[in-house]
Structure formats: C-alpha cells, structure tokens
Amino acid sequence: MWIFDWLNALPPLWVYFLIPLAPLAGSLVAGLGGWFLGHRAHWAPILGVTFAFYLALFVLLQVLHGRTFYGNVYTWGVFGSLSVPIGFDIDSLTAIMMVVVTFVSLCVHVYTIGYMHDDPGYARFFSYISLFTFSMLMLVMSNNFLQLFFGWEAVGLVSYLLIGFWFTRESANQGALKAFLVNRVGDFGFLLGIAAIYHYTGSLDYRTVFAEVPSLVGQTVSILPGHPWSVLTWIALLLFIGAMGKSAQVPLHVWLPESMEGPTPISALIHAATMVTAGIFLVARMSPIYEKSATALSVILIIGAITALFMGLVGLVQNDIKRIIAYSTLSQLGYMTAALGASAFSAAIFHLVTHAFFKALLFLAAGSVIHAMANEQDIRKMGGLARSMPITYVTFLIASLALAGIPPFAGFFSKDLIIEAVGQSHLADAGLAHVFLVLGALVTALYTFRMFFLVFHGQPRMDEHTRAHLHESPWVITLPLVALAILSVLTGWLLMKPVGLGGFLDSSLRIQPTFDTVGAIAAHWHGTAAFLWEGIQAWPFWLAVLGIGLAALFYLVGEGLPAPLQRIVQPAIWVLRQKYGFDVFNQIVLVRGALLLGRRFWHWGDQALIDGAMVNGSAQLVARAAASWRRLQTGYIYHYAFVMIIGFVLFLTYFTLGRG
C-alpha cells in the first residue's frame, strides 16, 4: 500500500526497532516532561503508539508477503560460551500480537484522555501505559528467552505500578503488592525453566533451542531421586508455571480480581486484552517444546478447563462490575489455556485476538458506566442506564453477545472452535475438560447478562443526585468503544479461517500430527457459514441462549433469584463468595506462615542462639577486658590500632631474629 512505501527504503531492523522505541519515547516525554506538559502530556504517547500501530500494520503486510525476520540488535552480554542478544523474531504469530497490542493500546490511550481527565497523575498515567506498550512489544518480538523474560518482568512492573496508581488507597497498594508477588511465584518457575533450557541446549536463542529439542526427546531428569521425568516435560511445566502466573490460571489467579483496584483503562489494556495473554503467547511460541510432552499438554488442558468453569462461577456472585469482568477474563483465559493443552494453538491465538477486542470493549464500556455513575461500581446500585447512555449501551451489548458466544459476534467463532478442538483431543482428561468448557458456555452467558440487565435495564436504583447527572461520555471515550465494537463484530467471521484454522500461523507453530485437533476440524471444513450453521445446532450455543434466558428471567423480568431457588443454592453461593477459600488459605498459611517463620528465625535463631549464646557470651568477656583497658586509654579503637601495630612489630622482630 502506498502509505507504507517509504518504509521499504529503510533497513528492516530499523523499522522493527522503531516499533517498541516509539512508545518508549512517548513514555519518556510524558514521564519526564509531565510537570510542565500537564494536560498536554497525552500528545507524545499517542503519537508514539499511533506510529507503532502504523508500523505494526506494515510488518503484518510484510509477513503476509512472506517477509519474516530473525536477527539481533545488540549483544546484551556474553557469559561462558553463550552470547545473549537483544533481537527480534518477526513471524506471523508476532505480527498478529503486535497489531493487537498496538491497536488496543491506541484505543486505550485515546480513551484515557477522557477518563483520566481530572486526575492529578494524568501525565504519569500516560507515561506508564506507553511504557507498558513498549515492554509488551519487546516481549512478543523477542527472539530469545532472556529478552522474553525482560519483557515479561517489565510488563509485570508496569502492571504493579498501575494497579497501585492511586497510591494513597490501601486496597490499591495491597492489590499491587499481591499482583507482583503472585507473579513472582510464576517467575520462579519461569526462571528455572530458562536455566534448564540453558543447561540442556547451551543456548537461549529460540531457533537454536528449538533445533535442539528433538535431541532431548527420551532424555530424563531425576529431580526427585527414583522418579525420572522427561526433560522436555520438566522444562515445559516450569515454563508453564510462569504462564500460569501471568495469565492467572488456578491457583495463581488470585491477583487478577484485585488488580481491578487500578484505573479502568489499564484493566482493559493490561488485565484483559494484552498482558494477561502473555502466558498464552508464551506457550504458543514454545509449541516445539510443548508438542513433545503429552504430560505437559494434559496438565495445561485440565488447568485451563478448571479455570474456565470455576472462575466463571465465581463471576456469578460478584456485584462489582469490574470484578465480574475480571472473573470473566479469568474464565476466558482458561478457555485459551485449554486450547493450548489440546494443541489447538491457533484456536487459542484466535480467541486471544477476539477476546482482546471484545473484552477491552467490555471494560472500556464499563468504565464509561462508572464514569457516568460518579465512580460507583456496584451493579446493585445501577439499573436503567440504557436510555441515558445509548452508545455505551449498544457497545456493551455487542461485547456481551461476543463474550457469551452468540453468532455472528467474534467470541462465538473462537470459543466454539476451542470447545470443538478440545472435543477432538485424545489426551487424558480431555473428556472432562470438554464437559467443563461446554458448561462454561452457560455460566458465561449467565454472569454476562446478569450484569447487563442489572446495569442497563430495570428500575434505576441509584440516588437522585447521581441519577440527575447521568450522561453519555464524551467522544474520546465513545470513539474507542465504537472502533472496538466494529472489530468485535467482524473479527470472528474474518479471521476464522486464516487465524483460527491456523493457515496464517502455520509457520510459527509446530504441531505433532497425532495431536493436531485443529487439523482434524480443518479436514472437514466447508466454509465459515457452514461452521456457523453447525455451531447453532450444538450444545454450547443453546446453553448460551439458555444462560441469557435465565438471566432475563431472573434479572429482567423478575427481581433476583426466586426465594425457593435462593434457599437451595445458598450453600453454593457461600462457597463462591469465599472464592473457594484461596485467599483465606494464602493469607493464613502462606503470608502469616512466612511472617511467623521470619520472626521465629529472627528471635530464636539470630537473637537467642547466635547473638545470645554465642556472641554476647564471648563479647562480655572482651567487654570486661576492654573496660579495664579503658582506664588506661581513652578508647578501645585507638587501642586496637595501637595493639595491632605493636603486634605487627613484635611479629616482624620475632621472625627477623628467630630466623636470622
């Protein structure tokens, strides 16, 4: 296309390097110049991200023409015989991620102008989200494990900073700390996985490592004596621990709901559309490793399926609009993870893309609601908003339909493909996982439309003051909503074949023929329309319709659950309100346990045993000696110096004379 022509004259490496650097430059300008830019601070970040998006589109076109890239920018360090570069691996998987990241980021940047308009941290916020965009791009563009880990930790840092953005709030600081620490548990596995890769392949470079993978098949490692594990399973599971942290899979999911303490734009960008999908991206990128380990794939499949169903269920009992969407994100990440387990990498990436659009939309629309409601987030205090906020209403509805999996909205195609792929899988537990995912369709529709009806329909339940001030948001907020809504409608249909069925992604993925679930679906492919037609005759669709129907019955027609039903499900609701006890367990066993252990070590180990018994016992002896010396001299330090010199002279004399 003509708008990209001039870029062809540039060396490719420049173009690639400019993509992350543009938002970084924007971030620096906003961050360092914020004090005098004030409310003009958004210009540099928006220009940077727009430029990055434009370049990402160019790269996507290049990749479509078969022009991929693999090369280094500079050498980060050399240790031993290993040279670790900072470099790029540009292929179809990377190109898709780059476009999604920069586009959603751009939408969120524009949205932020309106949403954060009155916040004193306006410039700081722009600086952070541009820094995030830079980090996320470095992560997806990396050609080696070190840079991947760099980006991985950098997005975690920005996430931490943004969850705690309103740093005077205790809950925000608590959420930020929790997010960082839980992610560190994931990083613990990730780092060891990288160490194991280095040990077994002698490299951290993707291509070299992947080339070595076949030679590792059959090798075992005995982490526990007498239990030999396949080396590749071990590596795959260690890396997956990292992915579980970042993509919030059970039991490392606990940080994501609390990340909602951050401002809504970043909930959309970081905690829904992009960062949390880094774990999905990681596993897809490492498909040459994962495909060699059926055990690892089984673990991934079942963890994904558990997260998809059980986190969705928790979403049913939440009343905070952002937390409902957060649990929904957990559940949808579970779908993606399950797809990875079923070797349906392309389906996972397809859902990642559609989800990025419709979930960012849902969050931003929810932000628009929160904005209008003067920062009220409890859906029990909303209701009847449809009339005052038509654009928000329609876009929220589109996002909800996409999330619930109603055709022809985007989520239908990607979710249905995942459910069908898992149904094709022959892994252990694939049957159970399939049941979980199908039931998940009902749950998804139910929590989504419970929220939708309670927010937009029924009687207004807010106070008079708030009600009088209800208004549609300004264009900087509604414009991104409309853009994302269009994509939430179109991307499913358009990307189904090229992305979902993997044609475009083939060059980035390595799939064992026996595991190729998407291949099995593609073999019976009769076009997207036929897929849609089959979809509406299958269970997931009807369960979704049932879910919407039940939500309408209870929350549109009725006023909450009918009393008899309420009594029956009361115990279940209690369990869900406790979120299965993960938080209680972590707080009591892990946090208090660590503090208790620390105090015991300190008081009993350091103070009583080492200092009390060993040191001060002997110190008292010396102190007594020093006390008597002190009468002779003014201080023991001078004395020490004196003694040392005398001693040294004596020593010299002894040896000179004694050996002379």
Add this chain to the structure above:
Amino acid sequence: MDLHMGLLSAAIWLPIVGGFVVLAVGDRAGSRPARWLALVFSLLTLLVTIPLFTGFDTHTAAMQFVERVPWIPSLHIQYYLGIDGISLWFILLTSFLTLLVVISSWRNVQLRQAQYLAAFLVMDGLMIGVFCALDAILFYVFWEAMLIPMFLIIGVWGGPRRVYATIKFFLYTFLGSVLMLVAFLYLYFHSGDSFDLLTFMKTPLSAAAQIWIFLAFLIAFAVKIPMWPVHTWLPDAHVEAPTGGSVILAAVMLKMGAYGFLRLSLPITPDASHQLAWLMIALSLVAIVYIALIAIVQQDMKKLIAYSSIAHMGFVTLGFFVFTQTAIEGAIMQMLSHGFVSAAMFFCVGVLYDRMHTRDIHAYGGVANVMPIFASLMMLFAMGNVGLPGTSGFVGEFMVVLGTYGPHPWAAIIAATGLITGAAYTLWLFKRVIFGGVTRAEVAALSDLDGREVLVLGSLGVLVLLMGLWPAPFLEVVHSSVQHLLSQVSVSKIPS
C-alpha cells in the same frame, strides 16, 4: 617508561595523603576548606582509577599495572601490586562511592566534619590497597588497616548503641583475620619463603593442609561477607553507622570477603574448595532463605536492608562454589550490582533519616505524596534490589541461577525462591514507606531531594540501569580472569 606505571600506587596513596591533608586543615576555619579539599582528593582518586579501565587489556588473565619493589627483604615481603579482571571493578567502585559519600556528607554531618571526611579518604586508599595487593603481608596490612577508619566512623559518628556495635564488629573481624595471618605464615614456609600470592597459588599442598587453610580463610572471609551464622554483627553495625559508613560498609567492605574467596581460597586451595563446596553451598542457601525471611519482618529500614544484603551475598558465595564460568561471573556481577544498589538504598534511608531522624518504618507512609522525585528514584533502586530485568540486580542473580542449575539443580531451585522473598521484603518496605496517604504531620512537612541528593542518587540510578540494559562491557572485563581462575581451581594441587 610506561605511562601506566605507578597508577595503582597513586590510587592508594593519593586519598590517604589527602585524608591527612584534610585532617591537618581541620575545622578551625569552618568546615568549608576541608570539604572542598576532600572533594578534590576524592575526585582526583576517581580520575586516577579511570585509566585503569581504559588501559585495561581484557584479553589476558595476567596481572596488569604491576608494581613490585622489595619492602622488607629479609622476610621477602614485597610492595607488590597488580590487578586483573576480578579486582578492576571493585577499585573503580570504591573510588566512585567515596566521591559520592563526600558529596552526600556536604551538609548533613555537623560534628567534626573534617575528621569524618578524612576517615573516608584514608579508608578509600586502604580499600583500594586490598584489591591491588599481591603480597600476603601487604594484603593483610591493608585488610586490617582499613578497619580502623570504619571503627572510628561507627564509633564516633554512630548512633546510640555504637559502642556495642563497634565491639561486635571488632571481635568478629579481628578474630577472623588472625586466622588468615596464621594461614599466610604456613604458606610462607611451604612456598619456600615467599609471601607472593601468585606463588601461593602454585604451591602444592596436601589435602589436609588445604582443608585447614581453607577453613582459616573461610572464617576471615565469612565474617566479612557476612555468611550465616557469623552475620549478626552486620545489622547492628549498619543501624549504628552514619549514612556514609553504611554505604561503604555495604557496598565495598562486604565485597572484601567475597574477593578473598576469589583471590585466595579458590586458587590457593582448589582441592579443599571442591571438597567443602557442599558446605559453602549449604551456607549460601541458608543465607538466601533464612535471612530473607528475617528481612521480611524487620521494622527498622536499615536492618531490613542489612539483612537483604546478607541474602544477596548468598547468591555471590553460591556462585563461587558451583565452579561454572556463568555462575562465577554472575557472582562478580552480583557483587558489583550490590555495590550500586545497596549503596543507593542506604543513601535513600539517609535522605529520609536526615529529615525525620528515625529509621522506623511505621513512622513513614505516603512519602510519595511529598517527595515524588525521591519516590521515583527509590522505586528504581527497589527494583534493582528485587532483581528486576533491566536493572543491575537481575544480571548477577540470573547468571548465578543459570550457572548453578547444571551442577546442582536443587540448589538453583532453592536459590530461585529468593526471587519471591526478595520482592516480598523490598516491595513491602516500599509500600509502607512510600505509598499510602500522608497521616503524619512530619511526613507532610518533608521536602523533596535537593540538587546534591539528586546528583548522588541519579548517578547511581544511571549505573543501575546501564548495567541492567547492557552488562556486556562489565562482563567483558572479568571474562579472561574468571576463565583463568577456573583453570586454576580445576587442577589438583595435592602432590602425588
């Protein structure tokens, strides 16, 4: 004549002479002349050490900038100096941090400022001496002498419990060093009447002798690093020391022990090093796990950072005793990075202490509201302490874990828990001090950094980022020397 001749001597003696000049000028005409003199001398020292880097040949493991003259000929004691890739960075680190300490002490030391600055200048020269000395007695003299200024700094300018802290410091380090001297004497007789460290490295030693020498060195060095269980002097010393003292103690003096392992223990007693590696690895892991848990529950900022230092040094000793190039280079990077990060953390505490006169974490909260520049810089150093990629703290920990995984996967797994605990104590500290709303009038009255403080913390910030984003030049210097060291430690010295 070689232009580089005498550079090491200049680096050692310039600050010592400077220290005495400052002492002679004194506070009589106000502290202004003493301050400026101290600044000039510390700056000159830094300038003298820079050619060591620019003129350094990274392709050889041989000693460079060698100076060698007889000192006490009848005992074969020489004034023998030289540096290799292992010592170079620490000399630069020492002279650089001394300059920062002088700058940071510009106004906030009221009592006998001339003497205070003189002590740091003298200590600067003596510490550089330790990193250059290639004669055992010369090494020992520098090693012991550098403690005197530190005793004075803690004992005179320290906090209320300074006497207890100094006695503890004194007892530990003195007892440790005595055994090192005994080991030197043994080696002297065994190497054919030489105190030359390079000769020591070539002297064959029986397995038993190596074990004894190794243990003697171990006690001296373990106290300095400090390693568990001889670490309890450090939190006390830090708490009582003035800011500059804490900075030098954490950033440079702790490195002496680690340097001793590299310069003496590993090459002189390679067989014992291998034989007792299990012990060293075990002690290192205790430091990483046990000490980190203790750090979490500290209420005093300086104590917390002191415990965090011990945990970080656990990575250093772990890296030494797995005998892989990646791990040893990583350990050296960890030492250097800890030099930047711990110095910066102690400067940060100093900044707060100067304003509030308390180190109690509970006295703070919401500092970011009133000191945004300080909060941003401290965030950077906190992330360095956590070992986040992009900061210097990541390089060493990453390389040590990578290098350890091959020979000892379990040790790597246990060490990697430091990722979690390190983040826990650092960020919890940060949350309680920096974040939150302002609830105290004293905090509300805090003023942000002045230009001098920005200069000190900013220059450390640049180094933390530079080393994190591009550690290649830092690694390049140590490469040949570590390779050589590994070849020394892999050959048995037991006479057959």
